[in-house]
Amino acid sequence: MSTGTVDSGKRTPAALVLEDGRVFRGAAYGAQGTSFGEAVFCTGMTGYQETLTDPSYHRQIVVQTAPQIGNTGWNDEDDESERIWVSGYVVRDPARTPSNWRSVRTLDDELVEQGIVGISEVDTRMLTRHLREQGAMRAGVFSGDALRADDSMLEEVRASPQMKGADLAGQVTTAKPYVVKAEGETRFRVAALDLGIKSNTPRMMSRRGIEVHVLPLSSTIDELLEIAPDGVFLSNGPGDPATADHATELTKAVLQREIPLFGICFGNQILGRALGLSTYKMRYGHRGINIPVIDVATKRVAITSQNHGFALEGEPGQRFESPFGAAQISHYCPNDDTVEGVRCSDVPAFSVQYHPEAAAGPHDAAPLFDEFTSLMEKAK
Structure with missing residues (x-):
């Protein structure tokens, strides 16, 4: 669930908490609040808009392995459905200013508009290696006022539903x-x-x-x-x-x-x-x-x-x-x-x-x- 938007003039702390207890810290990206899902990584170096709007990613927290995300902004033609379906979004370096003739707004603005809780400034290379070795697992993104003690956040993550057996x-x-x-x-x-x-x-x-x-x-x-x-x-x-x-x-x-x-x-x-x-x-x-x-x-x-x-x-x-x-x-x-x-x-x-x-x-x-x-x- 999202509880607000990002103040672009101020860095808001955020954390990605994995089911196995690993915590990755960064800055809020998109909406602020709490979101749960299965942490998975996507290796595509382009097409983030199509990824975000693909219904197959429902109830998943997507980690982008490409280090820079948002460079081409967001347009009104490339959506694969009527909304963003990911439950959370993890990136390393979000674009400060998009540059593309088709862009009508920033990725950050679209995430805020649709209430998608994300996190940036994460070492996605390290995170991807961890998920490759340990497997996709339940996770939670916490930012702004939703941040609290690690044990408390981990408890919520472990109480969230698993993907195995999920009828979605x-x-x-x-x-x-x-x-x-x-x-x-x-x-x-x-x-x-x-x-x-x-x-x-x-x-x-x-x-x-x-x-x-x-x-x-x-x-x-x-x-x-x-x-x-x-x-x-x-x-x-x-x-x-x-x-x-x-x-x-x-x-x-x-x-x-x-x-x-x-x-x-x-x-x-x-x-x-x-x-x-x-x-x-x-x-x-x-x-x-x-x-x-x-x-x-x-x-x-x-x-x-x-x-x-x-x-x-x-x-x-x-x-x-x-x-x-x-x-x-x-x-x-x-x-x-x-x-x-x-x-x-x-x-x-x-x-x-x-x-x-x-x-x-x-x-x-x-x-x-x-x-x-x-x-x-x-x-x-």
């Missing part, structure tokens, strides 16, 4: 359906299940002649079928996929009807669980825009944008039988052999753990949307 997709999904029309001629109609969808995803499909119907997570199979979709899309989103029973059951119903299906990020985990795979919480996850992925079939390497702290169990190239026929682990990360994709052989469905709609980020994976359109064309 329902907190970020759209309240009611909406439609993003196709650019030019409408070639296909897609039902997109909103688990925390980013704005650029429907845009990427729209450019390919797809009319996108974005549906709330609570949607039933009958409501989905009313749209008469040529395909179904499972979006990214926050939380533990093991809690997403409704989304998993809905995916099974889609697979039974052999409707072409494409999932990304959280959607990859949902498809995997529908196929009988299990998921687990990673030590510190993948969050950045320079993460390599290898396609098992082609051996091609793509540099990808990623944001996930959970992953599917499995081995690179592993073939397995599912309730819907044969399937395979189709992609993996060479850094740690993490599962990065699943492909079905007997039903038209595939998914990837990374973001082909990346903004900002590499566009190596953008052709996956073309593959989805080809899958729908073949089904027609």
Whole structure:
């Protein structure tokens, strides 16, 4: 919760308190007060506005490893949703004055406006090394009048909810359906299940002649079928996929009807669980825009944008039988052999753990949307 704003003429003390008792001190950045979440680090050197507004970061305190943040200010075009979703923000050197022709206000002003409690002047290099070694963990940002004895702050952090077992997709999904029309001629109609969808995803499909119907997570199979979709899309989103029973059951119903299906990020985990795979919480996850992925079939390497702290169990190239026929682990990360994709052989469905709609980020994976359109064309 935030209790005020930063006085730009005065340095206000702040502290980041980690669940294991480690305390990092700095200065208030953005709103002042208290905020709790899971401390994670993001290695992207650009795209902080997209990171902050990505619903997948709901209830996380994001540590930016890039030392200077805020240089390009804040604009009204790059938001990935209608609000900032991070619960806290940790940076080293915030820009004093932004310099970009698209900037309309400072990052600091936007954090204050939306009540996001942050901290600056933190040794983010040391903090990142600590999180890599000890793993992502619960944390709290305290600033201004909210600062008190370390033991008291630590007690609050340890009383906050954990990310494992957190059912969060329902907190970020759209309240009611909406439609993003196709650019030019409408070639296909897609039902997109909103688990925390980013704005650029429907845009990427729209450019390919797809009319996108974005549906709330609570949607039933009958409501989905009313749209008469040529395909179904499972979006990214926050939380533990093991809690997403409704989304998993809905995916099974889609697979039974052999409707072409494409999932990304959280959607990859949902498809995997529908196929009988299990998921687990990673030590510190993948969050950045320079993460390599290898396609098992082609051996091609793509540099990808990623944001996930959970992953599917499995081995690179592993073939397995599912309730819907044969399937395979189709992609993996060479850094740690993490599962990065699943492909079905007997039903038209595939998914990837990374973001082909990346903004900002590499566009190596953008052709996956073309593959989805080809899958729908073949089904027609």
